[in-house]
Amino acid sequence: MTEQITILLAEDEIALGTIIKESLESRGFLVLYAENGIVALDIYQTKKPNILVLDVMMPKKDGFSLAREIRVEDKTTPIIFLTSKSQTKDVLEGFSQGGNDYLKKPFSMEELIVRINSLLDRIRLTKTNQFITIGNYGFNHIKQELIFNNETTRLTHREAELLFHLAEKRNDLLDRSLILKKIWGDDDFFNTRSMDVFISKLRKKLKKDENIKILNIRGFGYKLICKD
Incomplete structure (x- = not known):
């Protein structure tokens, strides 16, 4: 039996977060949803998801700060940032904080799912080519x-x-x-x-x-x- 992939989704816009969560669950993913960075960090530490999808602009703890804390101990779990920012400096900032990918709002669910699967494939590949x-x-x-x-x-x-x-x-x-x-x-x-x-x-x-x-x-x- 194939192990179910667990995704931590952190998004403070509840309506958007609900849509993303339901769409991902319809594709067979297990989604752990957090409305802010503090809750997301707690979920990450207790559940250890396979991949993280983090909104950049969140209350209490933003996505970049959250990623930076996680990367102190975890260098490999893939991170995708969701944001309405599109300046080059913002994108590069995301990568410098440990992000693997960067998706600009608005985006299609198909695009998000393709990027999730791509990152998971790359992680599987690197485990045999360390x-x-x-x-x-x-x-x-x-x-x-x-x-x-x-x-x-x-x-x-x-x-x-x-x-x-x-x-x-x-x-x-x-x-x-x-x-x-x-x-x-x-x-x-x-x-x-x-x-x-x-x-x-x-x-x-x-x-x-x-x-x-x-x-x-x-x-x-x-x-x-x-x-x-």
Whole structure:
């Protein structure tokens, strides 16, 4: 029997929260609903759900603060932020607080469900691919860590996911549109710019091995060049 997936949903708009909860339950998920961040943290600590869907703007404790507290101890449970904010700085703030994905209101339930399933699939995949060697670096996908000469560098969730897919396709082309849809959920201009920022961050974190390069194949994607 397949284990039922448990989702913690934190949303202070009760009408919207009810709609989301009922829609997810109709797809077979078990949904634990919280109307604010304080209640959500308590549910998380006692129930340990498989995935978190957190509204950013909530009373008592906002979604970013909640995620930050959870990430102190839990580096792997997927987090999707729901928000009406759409500025680049807001999106990047969400990722820096440990978010795996970011869905702007209004959104379709189909889109939310696709993103939930995508994150769960990636977690299943990483459990069988925890440690990867990239040139002179060690990369722990689960812990989101780069190790070079016993020095450990922490990665954000989005950086770790992007590096994982680059490493899987090392010395070969990683298709831009495909990876945008897989990690960001859409290959629009805004997400493309966001991915370029993360590529730049990864280049800086891999610069201690001069044989590692991330090439921009203009119009097609990226290629991680390194020796096995």
